[in-house]
Amino acid sequence: MKKQLMTILTVVMALVMIFTLAACEKKPDPNGSEPVVPDKTDPAPSKQDPPPVGDKTIHVYTRDSASGTREGFEAVIGFKGELTEKANEVSSNGTMAQQVGQDVNGIGYVSLVTNFAENNLKPLSYEGVEATEANVINGTYTLKRPFCFTTRAADDYKSEEQKQIVAAFLAYMTDSKEGREVVVAAGGITDVEGGKPWNEIKKNHPIVDQDNSALTIVCGGSTSVEKCVKAALESFQGIAGNVQFKLDQTGSGDGWARVLGDEKDGPNASDIGFASRKFKEDKEPVGTAMRSEAFCQDAIVAVVHKDNPLSNVTKDDLYKIFTGATATWDEVGK
Amino acid sequence: MTRIRKIKDTVMQSFTWIASGISAWVLVAILVFIFSNGWKLLDRSVLFGDYHAKNIVSGFSDEHDVNATFTPPEPLEDDEVISTRFGFAVRDEIDKEKNHVHTLTWVDDHSPLRNGKITTAGPTQGKPAPFKAGMNINKLIFIDSSGEEITVGRLKQQSPQEWIPILERDARQITEFHGKEPGGGMRGSLVATLMLIGLSLLFSVPIGIFAAIYLYAIAKQNRLTMFVRSSIELLAGVPSIIFSMMGITLIFPIIQLFGASGQSIILGSLTMAVLLLPVLIRQTEEALRSVPSSYAQASLALGATQTETLFRVVLPSARNGIFSACLLAVSRIIGESAALIFTMGTAIQDSPSVGSGATSLAVQIYVLMGGENPNFELASAISIVILILVLALNLTVKVVSALSDKKGKA
Numbered sequence: 001m002k003k004q005l006m007t008i009l010t011v012v013m014a015l016v017m018i019f020t021l022a023a024c025e026k027k028p029d030p031n032g033s034e035p036v037v038p039d040k041t042d043p044a045p046s047k048q049d050p051p052p053v054g055d056k057t058i059h060v061y062t063r064d065s066a067s068g069t070r071e072g073f074e075a076v077i078g079f080k081g082e083l084t085e086k087a088n089e090v091s092s093n094g095t096m097a098q099q100v101g102q103d104v105n106g107i108g109y110v111s112l113v114t115n116f117a118e119n120n121l122k123p124l125s126y127e128g129v130e131a132t133e134a135n136v137i138n139g140t141y142t143l144k145r146p147f148c149f150t151t152r153a154a155d156d157y158k159s160e161e162q163k164q165i166v167a168a169f170l171a172y173m174t175d176s177k178e179g180r181e182v183v184v185a186a187g188g189i190t191d192v193e194g195g196k197p198w199n200e201i202k203k204n205h206p207i208v209d210q211d212n213s214a215l216t217i218v219c220g221g222s223t224s225v226e227k228c229v230k231a232a233l234e235s236f237q238g239i240a241g242n243v244q245f246k247l248d249q250t251g252s253g254d255g256w257a258r259v260l261g262d263e264k265d266g267p268n269a270s271d272i273g274f275a276s277r278k279f280k281e282d283k284e285p286v287g288t289a290m291r292s293e294a295f296c297q298d299a300i301v302a303v304v305h306k307d308n309p310l311s312n313v314t315k316d317d318l319y320k321i322f323t324g325a326t327a328t329w330d331e332v333g334k
Numbered sequence: 335m336t337r338i339r340k341i342k343d344t345v346m347q348s349f350t351w352i353a354s355g356i357s358a359w360v361l362v363a364i365l366v367f368i369f370s371n372g373w374k375l376l377d378r379s380v381l382f383g384d385y386h387a388k389n390i391v392s393g394f395s396d397e398h399d400v401n402a403t404f405t406p407p408e409p410l411e412d413d414e415v416i417s418t419r420f421g422f423a424v425r426d427e428i429d430k431e432k433n434h435v436h437t438l439t440w441v442d443d444h445s446p447l448r449n450g451k452i453t454t455a456g457p458t459q460g461k462p463a464p465f466k467a468g469m470n471i472n473k474l475i476f477i478d479s480s481g482e483e484i485t486v487g488r489l490k491q492q493s494p495q496e497w498i499p500i501l502e503r504d505a506r507q508i509t510e511f512h513g514k515e516p517g518g519g520m521r522g523s524l525v526a527t528l529m530l531i532g533l534s535l536l537f538s539v540p541i542g543i544f545a546a547i548y549l550y551a552i553a554k555q556n557r558l559t560m561f562v563r564s565s566i567e568l569l570a571g572v573p574s575i576i577f578s579m580m581g582i583t584l585i586f587p588i589i590q591l592f593g594a595s596g597q598s599i600i601l602g603s604l605t606m607a608v609l610l611l612p613v614l615i616r617q618t619e620e621a622l623r624s625v626p627s628s629y630a631q632a633s634l635a636l637g638a639t640q641t642e643t644l645f646r647v648v649l650p651s652a653r654n655g656i657f658s659a660c661l662l663a664v665s666r667i668i669g670e671s672a673a674l675i676f677t678m679g680t681a682i683q684d685s686p687s688v689g690s691g692a693t694s695l696a697v698q699i700y701v702l703m704g705g706e707n708p709n710f711e712l713a714s715a716i717s718i719v720i721l722i723l724v725l726a727l728n729l730t731v732k733v734v735s736a737l738s739d740k741k742g743k744a
Contacts, residue, residue: 092708178489181473181489181490182472182489184491185488185489185491186433208455209455210455211455211456211457211459212455212456213456216690230386234386234387234388234389234514234517235389235472235512237388237389237454238389238390238391238454238512239391239453239454240454240455241454241455241456242454242455242456246679246681246683246690246691247681247682248597248679248680248681248691249680250680266596267582267586267595267596267597267601268596268597268679269595269596
């Protein structure tokens, strides 16, 4: 009897485990039979079916909590911690575009580099300003986040060469036309034509004319900046004596800690720390850093399905939609 | 009564069928997913290529022949754009890291591009720059007839259809070429994984074997031995992320004394060595126990001491079991990621060294899947390599144990 009980228990346990596994496995499978993000509470139509006429319940989509885009969006709109419980969480920029593009009543937010037309999306103007690179650069489009860096204190480098090569790289990425070109090609937004020619800047950084293959620039911090910084570093190698680099990106929170905070002499010590937001003045003072500024920006665009008549939103609209205060499209803007 | 038993029987059996059916389905689905995503990407350049693109900057001092024209050896495809004056063709492609790149598909042997000399400071400065099909062009700088410098290429946000005609029309002399050898390979992680395996086994195998011998033969059966044994059992159940924390807080200060400066392969392998100990000790002890006691008795009867018997008779007889234990340890190392994230870091390196950080194959997957735009394809390609390695190891273990079984019977 006891044995039988054990067998049944084992079978049940095994089944539970297998079902859990199966559920886990299905998520990344784009051809899975279940929808990737189930509507939790909303009794209204699923995304595949066209909504019944007259139903205008807003379906809110948001990114996962590790996302830098979400952090930036929440910071600008100011609804951190107040997100509506009905929001559907998606795990990447691409999934967000895909899901909102299939949901006539959906609203979400993506990075400006997203292909809107291909995903059936309509980018919304924010406070009456269209989301374009030019408007981000001239400062009129404000739904954006900066990519920032900070460095070790000027007297805190392993060697004088190390300090000079870090300074040269930052000058290349931030100030030079050539460096900005690379950042823009990798998806960052910055004013290329406003940069100085590298040949001029180079004069202040004679170290780039040496063989620097023994030096390693160590970067830490935000994962969002990785693509831009990797492209900049790879192109910098060719013009700076083959300097080596190490990109150990783990999240914006580590950027300051690893160059100026309590991890600066630990095993994770870095030369340059990145954040996909501004450094927090109270907790992350950058006053002692050799250099600390924003090197490019990333625009966040609120998007809706292309058949949605809405074309402009204000900060207040977005706040109300994402906190759940506005529940239907008819109420937007009122 | 029999009827009820029969129904019970069928129900229980169907549970087992369903259970095994589901697990088989899940495994097949995972395999199909990984192979469908990664297989088409998996080639030599992914296996043995660099992860980071290698940029090549070259300058040109010789005057070009202004009237030269080149013809491609065979008709090129529609999406390739040809520069007949400079003898090369370019195609707009998406690379392994899902970026737009302009790939050189053809460079004529006499193309002026081939006169380029590397301008990057260092030992290769002034050497001819390599130009071959498969390289990417980032930008070209040329001087036009009025002596003005003009930059064209992908970094200027131009498609090949846009910038090649400009080059053809205006260029008098190309002055600078910025290209790169594409990245997206896993060689660095592969090498780092091998180094990690070697070092971890170097530290853990001797300790594991000696500890197993102690527990098997020398330790008295008292409370202390019981305690040691249960500690080892407990160690086997500790999640590997805790070993990772232990590595960074306890082992790091020790290796710092020897001059290591941060996350490194040596730190990772010391942590892995601790993690592997329970597996090794348990398997080795098991192997020692499976040696027939008559061997030891015969040796002792012939006048050998206990130590001689242990090391010359019992241990050699158990070597197949110990070898299997090591292979199991190797597959554990290949599959481990949590224990390495803090101790070896998440920076992918193309030429890893023992004293600096690098990623193992599993950690490279972790890095690729993080961030804003996860790279499923490359991660799946690496998964295939890991699966093949682990499968090969498991097969070897099976073969070894089959061989030793045969020997035992003979």
